Amino acid sequence: DVNDDVMVYGTIYTGFRPGGINRRGNLPPYDADTLTNYEFGWKTELADNRVRFNGAVFYEQWKDFQYSLLGANGLTQILNAADAEITGIEASLDWLVTDNFTLQGGATLLHAETTTDLCNIDAATSLVDCTAGLEAPAGTELPVTPEFKANLTGRYNFQLNNWDAFVQTSMVYQSEVFNDLRVASDEERRLIGNSDAYMLADFTAGFDMPTWSLSFYVNNLTDERAEINRFAQCATQVCATDDAVEAPGGPGIYVVPVQPRTFGIRFGQRF
Secondary structure: OOEOOEEEEEEEEEEEEOOEOOOOOOOOOEOOEEEEEEEEEEEEEEOOOOEEEEEEEEEEEEEOOEEEEEOHHHOEEEEEOOOEEEEEEEEEEEEEOOOOEEEEEEEEEEEEEEOOOEEEEOOOOOOEEEEEEEEEOOOOEOOOOOOEEEEEEEEEEEEEOOEEEEEEEEEEEEOOEOOOOOOOOOOHHHHHOOEOOEEEEEEEEEEEOOOEEEEEEEEOOOOOOOEEEEEEOOOHHHHOOOOOOOOOOOOOEEEEEOOOOEEEEEEEEOO
């Protein structure tokens, strides 16, 4: 406790996921992976408790991380890929700007990459073969891990005919992500393609009374066609390429999009 309004902390902890057995009987089981986190953070309440600013910087070591991929006969298999490290900073802010207007936000900045080579995965046996080149060299950025992600919400409360009314707007931003770890031999990362950066905005207005609430909302206000994930349902060289040219986003690529623009009414009752 630095003072009554500021606290700092440091922590080190480690955890693991147990290993398991692959669905294909001719594949060996996979081992547990472990992650150790070193973290320093702060928690504050400032400006007569009108501002709460919390955050942390951290460094994580990930050993023998479990990596899933689509193997022979369309069966997902899990293997222990390589080692990785993640360095990052995250922070959150709650600010009572006025008695009626509040801002809430958060952001995370990450640098996540492998620290050892991922050896080639034999197409016939789906086993790791370190004599046949690399799937991903050390220093490869981890997939489905955005370097930057942030959110911001503004809410204004006011009286309307003696009712407690409000309007609220929220925004979320995420940077571009890769969808596959492998970059070398079969170019899975290139063929499946990346998910572009996106920003989503929501709007809500309504009433929040002591015993009930009623709100009208629009989610994904700009009808953004953002992608949550991209993947292939069979071997990448088959599903992820066009018949005429070997181009990304072939006929066998599946895309999981965010929910399109949605209008709705929400009612809540407190008992």
